[in-house]
């Protein structure tokens with residue numbers, strides 16, 4: 001039996017883990033009789049989004065232990081990562097500087113308004129500057145500017161993130177033939193792939209990243225023994241792009257119980273699951289788990 005030890009930070013924030021697995025009944029054509037479940041990481045916390053907590057908690061707990069109270073991180077104007085981190089810092093009384101891709105001063109998004117309300121210092125940079133976020137000289141410059149701060153990469157994909165994500169596998173309460181998840185930066189996929197006990201992984205690319213995404217994941221999880229593969233036919237034109245079909249699907253995915261979906265991550269995941277199901281992609285009578293990674297705040301206008 002595995003006992004989950006919640007860190008002080010998780011307890012104080014009200015993080016609810018392990019997340020539940022729910023059986024889904026789907027109204028899809030299902031020639032192979034696949035069965036579906038969903039792991040509700042979207043329910044871990046009302047504000048701190050599923051996989052972003054998984055990715056952040058290792059780095060943040062370590063920061064807490066050594067007394068770091070200042071953080072710097074990066075993201076776009078709708079970033080689920082910055083929203084989660086911003087809320088944690090607000091609750092913990094930590095100081096956060098965020099570097100935002102593009103200038104939203106005239107029209108801040110709901111996410112940026114929340115960050116502002118939570119006391120984060122917001123810095124808008126050009127797309128060209130943002131491109132340099134991982135360059136050694138740029139990061140060095142930030143270290144000089146914020147000498148006491150922990151610098152957390154975009155999406156929370158720090159070296160600690162893999163182990164945090166890999167914990168999902170230990171929470172599973174039953175056998176699955178396959179686990180489906182959305183993939184953007186590859187951190188969540190790499191974390192799962194690094195756990196040898198993980199079921200076969202099929203990741204739905206939510207952006208155009210053929211070859212590039214595969215190489216990122218191979219670099220982060222070089223010794224992975226898990227059968228993992230990225231499917232590239234379900235991005236609907238690119239990151240945050242949608243199609244009429246996808247928008248219809250998100251409002252009525254023909255599943256019960258009803259589960260909130262948005263069009264950037266979970267909508268594309270469930271849409272792909274339906275297409276694959278109807279095409280007979282899943283093996284006969286297989287047990288398929290969909291990982292709901294959260295992210296509903298990003299849909300706000």
Ligand SMILES: *Cc1c(COP(=O)(O)O)cnc(C)c1O
Nearest residue numbers: 080184185186187188293294295
């Ligand atoms: C960030 C995010 C992802 C993508 O995770 P990666 O580790 O970057 O691949 C998926 N779903 C949601 C809701 C996210 O916020």
